[in-house]
Amino acid sequence: MSTLQNDLLLRTLRGEKTERTPVWMMRQAGRYLPEYMVLRNKYGFFERCQTPELACEITLQPVDIIGVDAAILFSDILVVPQAMGLEVQLIESQGPILPDPIKTLADLKRIRVPEVDESLGYVFDAIKMIKKELHGRVPLIGFAGAPWTLLCYMVQGKGSKTFDEAKTFCYTQPEVAHQLLQMITDTTIKYLQGQVKAGADTIQIFDSWGGLLGPEDFEVLSLQYIRQIVTTLKDLAPTIIFAKGAWQSLDKMAETGAAGLGIDWCIKPQTARQFAGKNITLQGNYDPAKLLSPIPIIKKEVKAMLDAFGPGRHIANLGHGILPNVPVDHARAFVDAVKEYRFD
Amino acid sequence: MSTLQNDLLLRTLRGEKTERTPVWMMRQAGRYLPEYMVLRNKYGFFERCQTPELACEITLQPVDIIGVDAAILFSDILVVPQAMGLEVQLIESQGPILPDPIKTLADLKRIRVPEVDESLGYVFDAIKMIKKELHGRVPLIGFAGAPWTLLCYMVQGKGSKTFDEAKTFCYTQPEVAHQLLQMITDTTIKYLQGQVKAGADTIQIFDSWGGLLGPEDFEVLSLQYIRQIVTTLKDLAPTIIFAKGAWQSLDKMAETGAAGLGIDWCIKPQTARQFAGKNITLQGNYDPAKLLSPIPIIKKEVKAMLDAFGPGRHIANLGHGILPNVPVDHARAFVDAVKEYRFD
Numbered sequence: 001m002s003t004l005q006n007d008l009l010l011r012t013l014r015g016e017k018t019e020r021t022p023v024w025m026m027r028q029a030g031r032y033l034p035e036y037m038v039l040r041n042k043y044g045f046f047e048r049c050q051t052p053e054l055a056c057e058i059t060l061q062p063v064d065i066i067g068v069d070a071a072i073l074f075s076d077i078l079v080v081p082q083a084m085g086l087e088v089q090l091i092e093s094q095g096p097i098l099p100d101p102i103k104t105l106a107d108l109k110r111i112r113v114p115e116v117d118e119s120l121g122y123v124f125d126a127i128k129m130i131k132k133e134l135h136g137r138v139p140l141i142g143f144a145g146a147p148w149t150l151l152c153y154m155v156q157g158k159g160s161k162t163f164d165e166a167k168t169f170c171y172t173q174p175e176v177a178h179q180l181l182q183m184i185t186d187t188t189i190k191y192l193q194g195q196v197k198a199g200a201d202t203i204q205i206f207d208s209w210g211g212l213l214g215p216e217d218f219e220v221l222s223l224q225y226i227r228q229i230v231t232t233l234k235d236l237a238p239t240i241i242f243a244k245g246a247w248q249s250l251d252k253m254a255e256t257g258a259a260g261l262g263i264d265w266c267i268k269p270q271t272a273r274q275f276a277g278k279n280i281t282l283q284g285n286y287d288p289a290k291l292l293s294p295i296p297i298i299k300k301e302v303k304a305m306l307d308a309f310g311p312g313r314h315i316a317n318l319g320h321g322i323l324p325n326v327p328v329d330h331a332r333a334f335v336d337a338v339k340e341y342r343f344d
Numbered sequence: 345m346s347t348l349q350n351d352l353l354l355r356t357l358r359g360e361k362t363e364r365t366p367v368w369m370m371r372q373a374g375r376y377l378p379e380y381m382v383l384r385n386k387y388g389f390f391e392r393c394q395t396p397e398l399a400c401e402i403t404l405q406p407v408d409i410i411g412v413d414a415a416i417l418f419s420d421i422l423v424v425p426q427a428m429g430l431e432v433q434l435i436e437s438q439g440p441i442l443p444d445p446i447k448t449l450a451d452l453k454r455i456r457v458p459e460v461d462e463s464l465g466y467v468f469d470a471i472k473m474i475k476k477e478l479h480g481r482v483p484l485i486g487f488a489g490a491p492w493t494l495l496c497y498m499v500q501g502k503g504s505k506t507f508d509e510a511k512t513f514c515y516t517q518p519e520v521a522h523q524l525l526q527m528i529t530d531t532t533i534k535y536l537q538g539q540v541k542a543g544a545d546t547i548q549i550f551d552s553w554g555g556l557l558g559p560e561d562f563e564v565l566s567l568q569y570i571r572q573i574v575t576t577l578k579d580l581a582p583t584i585i586f587a588k589g590a591w592q593s594l595d596k597m598a599e600t601g602a603a604g605l606g607i608d609w610c611i612k613p614q615t616a617r618q619f620a621g622k623n624i625t626l627q628g629n630y631d632p633a634k635l636l637s638p639i640p641i642i643k644k645e646v647k648a649m650l651d652a653f654g655p656g657r658h659i660a661n662l663g664h665g666i667l668p669n670v671p672v673d674h675a676r677a678f679v680d681a682v683k684e685y686r687f688d
Contacts, residue, residue, distance in 0.1 A: 161505055164667055167633035171641075214609040214631055245589075248611060265558040267592060287558055289511035297515075323508055 006138045009070045010201060012315055013238040013259040013281050021306060021314055022069040023338035024141070025331065026242075027321030028062040029074045032331060035061050045090040049075050055126035056133055063138055066332050067339070070138050070202075071130065073195070075123060077145030077206055081154050083119035084187055085111040101157035103169070105176045113183050116190045123191075124198035131199035142200030144192055144229075146207035146243065147184040148222035151177065154184075163209055170221055177221070185225040189232045196236045203233060204240040204262070211245015218249050223256070230256045240283055244320065250275040264319035265290075269308040283315040286334065291318070291326045295333045302337035311343035350482045353414045354545060356659055357582040357603040357625050365650060365658050366413040367682035368485070369675065370586075371665030372406035373418045376675060379405050389434040393419050399470035400477055407482055410676050411683070414482050414546075415474060417539070419467060421489030421550055425498050427463035428531055429455040445501035447513070449520045457527050460534045467535075468542035475543035486544030488536055488573075490551030490587065491528040492566035495521065498528075507553055514565055521565070529569045533576045540580045547577055548584040548606070555589015562593050567600070574600045584627055588664065594619035608663035609634075613652040627659040630678065635662070635670045639677045646681035655687035 004010070008022035030036060036058060039048060048054045058074040078096055082088040089097040102108065117124070130140055153159075155166040170177040192203050210222050222243065230239045234257050241253050242262025253261055254276045261280055263272045265287035272282055286305055291298065306316065316338040322331060348354070352366035374380060380402060383392060392398045402418040422440055426432040433441040446452065461468070474484055497503075499510040514521040536547050554566050566587065574583045578601050585597050586606025597605055598620045605624055607616045609631035616626055630649055635642065650660065660682040666675060 162633070162664075164633045164669075167631075168636040168669075171634055171637040211610060215612055217631070245610065247591075248615065266555060266589065268559055271592065287511075287561070289506070289508045290515055292508075292512040293515040320506075325508075325512075 004136045004139055004201075006069055009139050009315060010238070012313065013202060013240070015279070015281065015313055017312060020342060021309075021316050021338055023316040023335050024068040024070040024072065025062070025066075025318050025322050025334070026072075028066065028068055028072065028331075029058045030322060031324035032322055032326045032328060033061055033065060034328070035065065040092070045076070045092065049079060050122045052122060052126040052129045056129040059126075059130050059140075060133055063134070065328070066335050068138070068335055070141050071134060072141040072204070073123070073127060073130065073143060073200065075126075075143070077143070077150060077208075078153060079120060079123065080144060080184065080187055080191060081111075081150055083114045083116065083191075084183065085114070086154060095159040096153060098153055098157045102154050102180060104173070105179075108176065108179060108183070111183065113186045113190075116187070116194050120191055120194065124194050127195055127198035127200055139201035140199060141202050141204055141240075142192065142195035142237075143204040143206060144188045146205050146210065146222055146241075147181045147188060147225040148213070149207050149209045150184050150188075151180055151221075152209045152212075154180070163212055167212070170217075181221065181225050185228050189229055192229065192233055193236065196233065200237060202238045202240065202259070204242060205229060207241065207243035207246065210243030210249075213246070215248040218243070218246055219252065222246075223249060223252060226253075227256045230258050240281075242283070247272070247275065251277065254280045260315065262317070266319070269305070269314075273309075278313075281313045281315060282309060283317050285319040286317070288318045288320050288323050288326075291322065291330050291334060295330060298330060298333050299337045302334060303341060306338065306341050306343075348480045348483055348545075350413055353483050353659060354582065356657065357546060357584070359623070359625065359657055361656060364686060365653075365660050365682055367660040367679050368412040368414040368416065369406070369410075369662050369666050369678070370416075372410065372412055372416065372675075373402045374666060375668035376666055376670045376672060377405055377409060378672070379409065384436070389420070389436065393423060394466045396466060396470040396473045400473040403470075403474050403484075404477055407478070409672070410679050412482070412679055414485050415478060416485040416548070417467070417471060417474065417487060417544065419470075419487070421487070421494060421552075422497060423464060423467065424488060424528065424531055424535060425455075425494055427458045427460065427535075428527065429458070430498060439503040440497060442497055442501045446498050446524060448517070449523075452520065452523060452527070455527065457530045457534075460531070460538050464535055464538065468538050471539055471542035471544055483545035484543060485546050485548055485584075486536065486539035486581075487548040487550060488532045490549050490554065490566055490585075491525045491532060491569040492557070493551050493553045494528050494532075495524055495565075496553045496556075498524070507556055511556070514561075525565065525569050529572050533573055536573065536577055537580065540577065544581060546582045546584065546603070548586060549573060551585065551587035551590065554587030554593075557590070559592040562587070562590055563596065566590075567593060567596060570597075571600045574602050584625075586627070591616070591619065595621065598624045604659065606661070610663070613649070613654075617653075622657075625657045625659060626653060627661050629663040630661070632662045632664050632667050632670075635666065635674050635678060639674060642674060642677050643681045646678060647685060650682065650685050650687075
């Protein structure tokens with residue numbers, strides 16, 4: 001039984017007819033918000049993640065300031081490798097550094113599938129607090145990185161355009177790679193079950209680097225593990241898979257049992273619908289760089305996007321995270337344009 | 345009249361039947377070759393580009409060492425912004441830096457459409473020398489960056505994952521952006537005409553960042569300028585367009601009059617063929633990271649790739665540049681596997 005006042009997102013994920021398209025933005029609790037910058041300048045990254053009061057305040061900011069139809073937990077996908085025992089440094093504006101990455105079978109001994117209540121309990125505490133503070137205004141989205149994307153960081157040790165060291169690891173030591181992927185998957189399943197138990201209404205899986213893999217490798221190195229996660233969560237909460245750039249596998253992702261699929265701006269909504277089929281909700285796909293355009297252009301383009309997706313089975317969003325230099329009124333114009341639109 | 349001993353590449357670009365599939369590798373004259381590293385450690389980047397003897401020696405190395413079916417001019421796409429009047433620094437292993445990028449209309453006054461014989465004459469000299477040294481063994485591929493990709497560097501001032509400053513420039517100052525794109529296009533046309541006149545047998549246009557644009561923007565910001573270039577070159581030499589990631593526009597690229605289209609490993613050959621139609625040659629698409637796999641796996645996967653493309657209208661290549669850490673015998677195994685294969 002939902003006690004949500006605004007459950008547009010959840011109804012859309014279930015394929016129900018809604019009065020309008022729901023809208024939220026990836027990285028909506030982020031650097032474009034001056035209110036976020038105040039907390040960012042005062043507390044370190046992991047301090048903000050690990051202090052439920054701060055994570056809660058940051059998560060709620062875009063709900064209050066921009067008026068989005070969903071909150072998304074403020075956290076980072078790299079809390080999972082951290083909980084597994086790898087050191088993760090998040091230096092502001094520099095990207096993550098994992099100083100002792102996984103390179104061989106022996107390195108697997110340094111990590112473990114942790115007790116999530118212990119190592120990630122702060123996330124569950126934050127979720128409980130957020131749910132309380134939200135008072136049912138909008139649903140809360142929990143999330144985790146896809147195992148493949150986490151492997152990329154755990155092996156490469158830092159961000160990369162091509163993650164060629166991570167790929168080489170998989171192509172030269174496939175058994176070790178699959179052992180690692182399974183450990184990440186087992187951790188992620190327990191982590192996401194905990195998020196739902198704590199109150200997350202839906203879960204998004206971010207496969208930021210899924211698009212670096214050819215279609216066959218995407219199945220072997222990424223999708224088979226995402227599938228395990230989705231299957232385990234299926235009776236608990238609806239799942240959204242966002243595998244950036246992995247358009248060639250939209251059909252297979254649609255068959256996992258996920259409720260929604262995120263798409264980026266490089267695929268036309270009609271093409272994505274054709275690939276994904278009719279029985280799944282699509283989420284996206286405004287080019288984040290276009291939020292820097294003048295507001296009248298944003299309004300016009302949002303309408304064109306909504307028309308291209310058509311009524312129902314669509315959650316309006318960006319095709320990737322909002323950029324830090326987007327003016328707040330441009331972000332609000334995006335959200336308002338979706339809210340004002342009606343299919344007649 | 346071709347006096348080439350091996351004209352497999354050119355015949356394949358014309359759609360003629362050939363005894364086997366031709367093969368070359370993007371960045372084949374590069375850091376994986378110890379012979380290249382000797383020259384790289386001795387001479388600066390622009391010294392290697394601008395000294396015809398060095399450019400010639402480097403261009404020929406993979407023909408001699410790996411046995412590819414085509415040479416590609418050793419140079420860089422950023423010689424064009426440099427010739428237009430922008431400072432370009434190429435610091436080894438760091439990526440390009442353009443310290444005074446284009447940000448406004450006023451900045452356009454700092455650049456010009458140059459006399460290419462003057463500012464890029466060293467390239468034409470290199471081509472003449474290469475052609476002479478090749479003695480008709482294999483064809484020579486000339487190249488240039490697509491105007492959109494060059495704009496990315498000229499505006500962003502350095503490499504980037506998203507080139508969001510370059511995109512913002514286009515979305516907030518479209519008139520200036522188009523003025524810049526046209527200046528780059530005009531320069532590129534003269535530059536490529538000069539390359540063909542000097543002896544280049546075919547031209548590849550690299551749109552490395554075309555995949556950052558949605559399909560509509562790709563037409564407006566990239567393809568309309570590539571089309572101008574292809575049209576102007578049409579009666580001079582066959583053109584290959586490689587717009588990495590721009591799979592949604594393969595149909596439109598096929599209609600430009602180009603002879604070939606490069607594709608990356610994230611699209612299945614059959615899908616690319618379906619999008620591009622039957623009357624164009626496809627080039628690609630082995631995942632460069634997979635050249636680090638054991639040789640028997642490379643051999644097996646090359647066969648699978650050739651089968652997927654089917655006979656004719658295919659040039660075997662990687663889906664992006666070869667990585668510096670690929671062992672030479674792996675690169676050779678790739679080339680040999682293509683050469684040994686026969687469609688029966």
